[in-house]
Amino acid sequence: MKLKKGIPVIDQGNNLGFWGGKFGGNFVPETLKKPIEDLEILFNKLKKDKKFIAERDRHFKNWIGTPTRFIKLENLTKYVGGAQIWSKVVSDANGGAHKIYNATVHCLLAKRSGKKIICGDTGAGYAGKMLSMAAKKFGLKCKIFMGAKDIERQQPNVRAMKKNGAEVIPVYSGSQTLVDAVSECMRFWVANCDTTAMCVGSTVGPAVFVRICGWSTSQISRELKFQLINEFGSIPKKLKLYNCVGGGSSSFGFWNEFMDYDKKQCEFIGVEAGGPKKSKRHAAPLTYGSKIGILHGAAQYVNQNSDGQIEETESISAGLDYPGISPLHCFLKDTKRARYTAASDEDALNAYKLVTKYEKLRPSLEPSHAFSVAIKEAKKMSKNTIVVVNSCGDAYKDKKILEKRLGKKYV
Amino acid sequence: MFNPIDLAFKKAKEENRPALLTYTVAGDNTKKQSLVILNAISKHADILELGVPHNTPVADGSQIQTSSYRAIKNGIKTEDVFWIVKKYKKNKNSKPIILMGYYNMIFQYGKKKFLEKCKKVGVNGLIVVDFPWPENKSFLKECKRKSIYLIQLLSPTTSNERLKKIIKNSHPMNYFISMLSTTGGKLKVSPKKIMLNYFKIKKINPKKNVVIGFGITEKSIKSLNKADGLVVGSAICKEITNSIQKRQNPVTNVANLVKKLKYKIL
Ligand SMILES: Cc1ncc(COP(=O)(O)O)c(C=O)c1O
Numbered sequence A: 001m002k003l004k005k006g007i008p009v010i011d012q013g014n015n016l017g018f019w020g021g022k023f024g025g026n027f028v029p030e031t032l033k034k035p036i037e038d039l040e041i042l043f044n045k046l047k048k049d050k051k052f053i054a055e056r057d058r059h060f061k062n063w064i065g066t067p068t069r070f071i072k073l074e075n076l077t078k079y080v081g082g083a084q085i086w087s088k089v090v091s092d093a094n095g096g097a098h099k100i101y102n103a104t105v106h107c108l109l110a111k112r113s114g115k116k117i118i119c120g121d122t123g124a125g126y127a128g129k130m131l132s133m134a135a136k137k138f139g140l141k142c143k144i145f146m147g148a149k150d151i152e153r154q155q156p157n158v159r160a161m162k163k164n165g166a167e168v169i170p171v172y173s174g175s176q177t178l179v180d181a182v183s184e185c186m187r188f189w190v191a192n193c194d195t196t197a198m199c200v201g202s203t204v205g206p207a208v209f210v211r212i213c214g215w216s217t218s219q220i221s222r223e224l225k226f227q228l229i230n231e232f233g234s235i236p237k238k239l240k241l242y243n244c245v246g247g248g249s250s251s252f253g254f255w256n257e258f259m260d261y262d263k264k265q266c267e268f269i270g271v272e273a274g275g276p277k278k279s280k281r282h283a284a285p286l287t288y289g290s291k292i293g294i295l296h297g298a299a300q301y302v303n304q305n306s307d308g309q310i311e312e313t314e315s316i317s318a319g320l321d322y323p324g325i326s327p328l329h330c331f332l333k334d335t336k337r338a339r340y341t342a343a344s345d346e347d348a349l350n351a352y353k354l355v356t357k358y359e360k361l362r363p364s365l366e367p368s369h370a371f372s373v374a375i376k377e378a379k380k381m382s383k384n385t386i387v388v389v390n391s392c393g394d395a396y397k398d399k400k401i402l403e404k405r406l407g408k409k410y411v
Numbered sequence B: 001m002f003n004p005i006d007l008a009f010k011k012a013k014e015e016n017r018p019a020l021l022t023y024t025v026a027g028d029n030t031k032k033q034s035l036v037i038l039n040a041i042s043k044h045a046d047i048l049e050l051g052v053p054h055n056t057p058v059a060d061g062s063q064i065q066t067s068s069y070r071a072i073k074n075g076i077k078t079e080d081v082f083w084i085v086k087k088y089k090k091n092k093n094s095k096p097i098i099l100m101g102y103y104n105m106i107f108q109y110g111k112k113k114f115l116e117k118c119k120k121v122g123v124n125g126l127i128v129v130d131f132p133w134p135e136n137k138s139f140l141k142e143c144k145r146k147s148i149y150l151i152q153l154l155s156p157t158t159s160n161e162r163l164k165k166i167i168k169n170s171h172p173m174n175y176f177i178s179m180l181s182t183t184g185g186k187l188k189v190s191p192k193k194i195m196l197n198y199f200k201i202k203k204i205n206p207k208k209n210v211v212i213g214f215g216i217t218e219k220s221i222k223s224l225n226k227a228d229g230l231v232v233g234s235a236i237c238k239e240i241t242n243s244i245q246k247r248q249n250p251v252t253n254v255a256n257l258v259k260k261l262k263y264k265i266l
Helices: A030-046 A050-065 A074-080 A099-112 A126-138 A148-153 A155-163 A178-192 A207-217 A219-232 A249-258 A327-334 A345-358 A365-378 A395-406 B004-014 B031-041 B062-073 B078-088 B103-109 B111-121 B137-145 B160-168 B191-204 B234-245 B250-265
Strands: A069-072 A084-089 A117-122 A141-147 A167-171 A196-199 A239-244 A266-275 A292-295 A298-301 A338-344 A386-390 B019-025 B047-051 B097-101 B125-128 B152-154 B173-177 B209-213 B229-232
Touching: A030 A099, A030 A178, A030 A207, A030 B152, A050 A099, A069 A219, A074 A084, A074 A345, A074 A365, A084 A219, A084 A365, A099 A117, A099 A126, A099 A196, A099 A207, A099 A249, A117 A126, A117 A178, A126 A141, A126 A155, A141 A148, A141 A155, A141 A178, A148 A155, A148 A167, A155 A167, A155 A395, A167 A178, A178 A196, A207 A219, A207 A249, A207 A327, A219 A249, A219 A386, A239 A249, A239 A365, A249 A266, A249 A327, A249 A386, A266 A327, A266 A345, A266 A365, A292 B103, A298 A327, A327 A338, A338 A345, A338 A365, A345 A365, A345 A395, A365 A386, A365 A395, B004 B019, B004 B209, B019 B031, B019 B062, B019 B209, B019 B234, B019 B250, B031 B047, B031 B078, B031 B250, B047 B062, B047 B078, B062 B234, B078 B097, B078 B103, B078 B111, B097 B103, B103 B111, B111 B137, B152 B160, B160 B191, B173 B191, B191 B209, B229 B234, B229 B250, B234 B250
Parallel strands: A084 A386, A117 A141, A117 A196, A141 A167, A239 A266, A239 A386, A266 A338, B019 B047, B019 B229, B047 B097, B097 B125, B152 B173, B173 B209, B209 B229
Antiparallel strands: A069 A084, A292 A298
């Protein structure tokens, strides 16, 4: 298995949509073959269309707000006493997280295809919130599927979706989290694909959804590359990019533009959710060696039992609480371009405490996972190493959990 | 290749009616009980589809989901599904069996091993909901080598060109999905429209048997009786759920329902 240089990773799949010959693909009901093919044709055409790209960039700039900040965490760096710790504050983006890029592009595509309704899944509620924002902006009706457990624990985002006029449909099956929301959303699309477009909230799902999402979030690394050169004159000799990994959309977007650099220069570190310290359950299929299986239309490493039933996950962060992982990350893992590890619930909470103690930054529980590993590893690194953590979400949505776990003073 | 599925269609045609296909979930509501149900409906149904329950079924509506989750909760494993088929096939009035499920279950068992086991216990056909053409091309050949039909699904969204390709490469039986829906949806298209689509498909190769499924109930079954075969699934799963809720015997209730369904198409 080999990563090619000079070709975007999203375009390195084979004719059936498999990366490395085995990750991804289109394991979908027959009914979805046609709408997926239509979307593929549309996307392949538009991503080469200068006018479409200009339209995308205009919305990214004027509506989402680019670039998001790239800042040095001076106090945290001093406290840790190793590498320089920086952050790309993607939570600056309109709506408060990276999910806005994918949502915007999907709505633009839906408009072009003449669809009037768009449906989407959400875990932490950001993908749903952003889709509701974009749908409102572009005049589409919006339906969001969300696990009942996540509705309960991510109320601020649920309120935002409703305020934007989206219908939020609770999903009560299975673990009542993201995995069930994606399944239910796909079912809805099966039954309504003639009138409705679907947005998958991360770099997961049938191949075209993986590609669209990765293409959209790559805005993050386009900005970062520019900002790094601005700051240091060139891409630093030792650069480490830390990102939490749920489905893998923020991390992929954070890394994409640096793909062709040698990993000795630009190392990618993906941090999965290890779950509670005391629990056997986790949402870290790459770290803990889960087997390849099929979930939501794609072959990927996924938590499952020996029969092939998808296993329930557990994580304090709803956004990372997913048993599978993007085929793109399976590919980056097996080609050894990226390294993956996990942080526990407790690790993430401690990292949140540290970051908020030393900096004016409030990363949500998802990026707190990445901060945890970055802080631990930065200690042992030289001062000329540049560590960058993607702070891809704001903690406002986690208020309830933080209050319960850490007490009022941290909220 | 010889396959008793052909005989089942032949017999129904001789009686001037569509074949009746039932769908129940293996292990619903227990391993033994689902076997008893198969035996009880054998008298009325022509072909039995047996669901291999999966906990992430992206094409199933609430009734079949409920049955599947119930079976999984009761501990059903792929190995048990084979046990049920093996026992069922000892019944001398047994009918052809089609296993229906999701690809991950086969993938984890091992494709080759799965087919060998199917052959051994007497499975006659397979429907793999999320393993469409052309992804299933090589699997289609492997099934053929074992004289097991891999039944292709055809949908109202399937383009003409694609229909032709799929049917050309298909085994003697295919499955037309009546409408855009997961299983168990209300019939939102008129039977007339469904039959129109159906005959368009039949015309491509009249020799291949095509059954219709999704949304068929006691009410609608008669209006579709010009098809080669009709599948009833969710209505049966719902009957099991209702029986359990009312503390009635699901076996007799399901057998009665299937009998009534058969009566409607005679
Ligand atoms: C703030 C935040 N970060 C990360 C994630 C994880 O998703 P992904 O790995 O696709 O970025 C989510 C998902 O909801 C999220 O809301």
